[in-house]
Amino acid sequence: MEFKFEILKKSKTSKARAGKLYTPHGVINTPAFMPVGTLGTVKTMSPRDLNEIGAEIILGNTYHLFLRPGHELIREAGGLHKFINWDKPILTDSGGFQVFSLSDMRKVTDEGVEFTSHIDGKKHFFTPQKVLEIQLAFGSDIMMPLDECVAYPCAKKEAETAVKRTSNWAEQVRSLVSGLQSSVLFGIVQGGTYKDLRKRSAEELAALDFPGYAIGGLSVGEPQAAMFEMLDIVTDVLPDSAPRHLMGVGFPSDIIGAVKLGADLFDCVIPTRLARHGTYLSDEGKISIRQARLEKDFSPIDPTCDCYACKNFTRAYIRHLFWAREILALHLLTIHNLRYYMRLMERIRQEL
Amino acid sequence: MEFKFEILKKSKTSKARAGKLYTPHGVINTPAFMPVGTLGTVKTMSPRDLNEIGAEIILGNTYHLFLRPGHELIREAGGLHKFINWDKPILTDSGGFQVFSLSDMRKVTDEGVEFTSHIDGKKHFFTPQKVLEIQLAFGSDIMMPLDECVAYPCAKKEAETAVKRTSNWAEQVRSLVSGLQSSVLFGIVQGGTYKDLRKRSAEELAALDFPGYAIGGLSVGEPQAAMFEMLDIVTDVLPDSAPRHLMGVGFPSDIIGAVKLGADLFDCVIPTRLARHGTYLSDEGKISIRQARLEKDFSPIDPTCDCYACKNFTRAYIRHLFWAREILALHLLTIHNLRYYMRLMERIRQEL
Numbered sequence: 001m002e003f004k005f006e007i008l009k010k011s012k013t014s015k016a017r018a019g020k021l022y023t024p025h026g027v028i029n030t031p032a033f034m035p036v037g038t039l040g041t042v043k044t045m046s047p048r049d050l051n052e053i054g055a056e057i058i059l060g061n062t063y064h065l066f067l068r069p070g071h072e073l074i075r076e077a078g079g080l081h082k083f084i085n086w087d088k089p090i091l092t093d094s095g096g097f098q099v100f101s102l103s104d105m106r107k108v109t110d111e112g113v114e115f116t117s118h119i120d121g122k123k124h125f126f127t128p129q130k131v132l133e134i135q136l137a138f139g140s141d142i143m144m145p146l147d148e149c150v151a152y153p154c155a156k157k158e159a160e161t162a163v164k165r166t167s168n169w170a171e172q173v174r175s176l177v178s179g180l181q182s183s184v185l186f187g188i189v190q191g192g193t194y195k196d197l198r199k200r201s202a203e204e205l206a207a208l209d210f211p212g213y214a215i216g217g218l219s220v221g222e223p224q225a226a227m228f229e230m231l232d233i234v235t236d237v238l239p240d241s242a243p244r245h246l247m248g249v250g251f252p253s254d255i256i257g258a259v260k261l262g263a264d265l266f267d268c269v270i271p272t273r274l275a276r277h278g279t280y281l282s283d284e285g286k287i288s289i290r291q292a293r294l295e296k297d298f299s300p301i302d303p304t305c306d307c308y309a310c311k312n313f314t315r316a317y318i319r320h321l322f323w324a325r326e327i328l329a330l331h332l333l334t335i336h337n338l339r340y341y342m343r344l345m346e347r348i349r350q351e352l
Numbered sequence: 353m354e355f356k357f358e359i360l361k362k363s364k365t366s367k368a369r370a371g372k373l374y375t376p377h378g379v380i381n382t383p384a385f386m387p388v389g390t391l392g393t394v395k396t397m398s399p400r401d402l403n404e405i406g407a408e409i410i411l412g413n414t415y416h417l418f419l420r421p422g423h424e425l426i427r428e429a430g431g432l433h434k435f436i437n438w439d440k441p442i443l444t445d446s447g448g449f450q451v452f453s454l455s456d457m458r459k460v461t462d463e464g465v466e467f468t469s470h471i472d473g474k475k476h477f478f479t480p481q482k483v484l485e486i487q488l489a490f491g492s493d494i495m496m497p498l499d500e501c502v503a504y505p506c507a508k509k510e511a512e513t514a515v516k517r518t519s520n521w522a523e524q525v526r527s528l529v530s531g532l533q534s535s536v537l538f539g540i541v542q543g544g545t546y547k548d549l550r551k552r553s554a555e556e557l558a559a560l561d562f563p564g565y566a567i568g569g570l571s572v573g574e575p576q577a578a579m580f581e582m583l584d585i586v587t588d589v590l591p592d593s594a595p596r597h598l599m600g601v602g603f604p605s606d607i608i609g610a611v612k613l614g615a616d617l618f619d620c621v622i623p624t625r626l627a628r629h630g631t632y633l634s635d636e637g638k639i640s641i642r643q644a645r646l647e648k649d650f651s652p653i654d655p656t657c658d659c660y661a662c663k664n665f666t667r668a669y670i671r672h673l674f675w676a677r678e679i680l681a682l683h684l685l686t687i688h689n690l691r692y693y694m695r696l697m698e699r700i701r702q703e704l
Contacts, residue, residue: 039676040669046680047664069647069672077650077668085664295421298429312399312437316429317392320421324391327679328398 015262023089023141034059034267044331054342057089059267063098071137079139094144128169147188152221159192167204186212202237214245235262271337307339367614375441375493386411386619406694409441411619415450423489431491446496480521499540504573511544519556538564554589566597587614627685659691
């Protein structure tokens, strides 16, 4: 299947749109949420579990998979899809954010990023070409070019340099993938929380004519209002016809707001991470399964949910499993939280 | 369904037999292996996973479930089957072995066992009546009376006292459950590694006419030959018509040998525990998935196996998951190891 983005519906009151994203490994209904499969598995979930909750695409982390098990091993395995036995689309990120957030030491130059592994302290160097090569070994349906992600808050000069580098790196690799059938490369917009830098970054990336765009460097500590303001500026600049991935976002309210500002794709560790900390999500918000008041609560964790956990088990049972440190607790809460996100996206698409 | 044991086939060369055990929650083909669900879950496995690997009965631990979440909570939940959403048979043990092996302090008298919880050090007292009451709250298909398990090696006098108490306790509760439709009580044979004590214990229990018998206090450190010798003596005494559960056993070779000596039911944490330590089982023995030589081994962990893990993933992938501390590794290895045991029992039944 060739890469194509089809907009099927546009909101009359906002920039929201619903569509279909066609990739070599299948179609994704947008707006879509991508469960995060950091190390070649969405934590606690098997591929059949992911199919059951309705995942149409997952995200893999280039930084993590490069360190473990390494892209050469994944290449030998026949690519990431085959290695992890997931036959639907995969998007891999650029590693930029992980280098920024996880590495003990990093040194960014115009040539790339030198960083030390958070596992063994070994030094590595990511160039734009290297990051592309890694993702080509993965065989990702959607690849991301190396970008420089800055902290919040961040001095304007630093944010400006990051925008420049990110644009330069995108340009360096843009041409290398044209004509490729199995993968597409998105461009990444940076710019911190500076309106003019966000606009400039979006313009520079748009000029390179990518088949899709990611918006990076948000949800790194700035207020939600600032994130929305930046997104609004960026989606005014980016071409309407290309899908937009708001990277690393977020809580349900972030996603609902961002869809209205024209974002199509989301990924975030929140549902899976909260699950592993004993927190489940519902329309009532975040609820901890550890609470004493749930000890004898024999109702499902979310009575409105259709997931395996809610259809078959009680709060009392999952609470017991969690306190007894049983892995099944983490698995059931992960199933529910991801299904909650999938249903959220279904509702967003229906209500559009 | 009423409790009934039907012998369908007897070996001509050994004491082995194949049959069907009918319980209120379903039929079990024997010889059978029971996955251990210590705390209300077979570790890493959901009920549908257990159904998929072919489990027909699971074992629950009275000691563990009494401490967490407590039998009163399980009673309020509608019993153990409902609490954990497992609608097939459940056998619960007596707690005797766990008190013996896990508790920091225990004091056995003719009245029962005083012990301290391994979780919070709180004191508890198990009487034969209490242990029965707990299991009645669970609604177990097969219950076990309180027994006294001795260490290996053990002085004869101590072993003899344990036999006496175990018989006395069995007698105290035997009559309390006669006429019960939903549960049956087995008798437990003790006696350490003393032939005469094993014989006496079996005779005393048999005289009480239980619908089934457990053989306890074996696989606690004695050589396999001693275990087999004791089992041989016991199955000569116990009535042919009743099922025999060799508690806590064992490795495949233990099970194969014990079937030949007339044992029908087995339970053991070996397949699940080994999985969580990164070891998988096959006809070649125990193999560690951690090994460097498996790094690029893209074959299934056991090419002869029909489980979900073997049908869908490679050694290289599961090894990667294990080193990356991903829960999916433990889950996949558990599925395989339990399926390996289920297939072992299928083969044993077929070859009989």
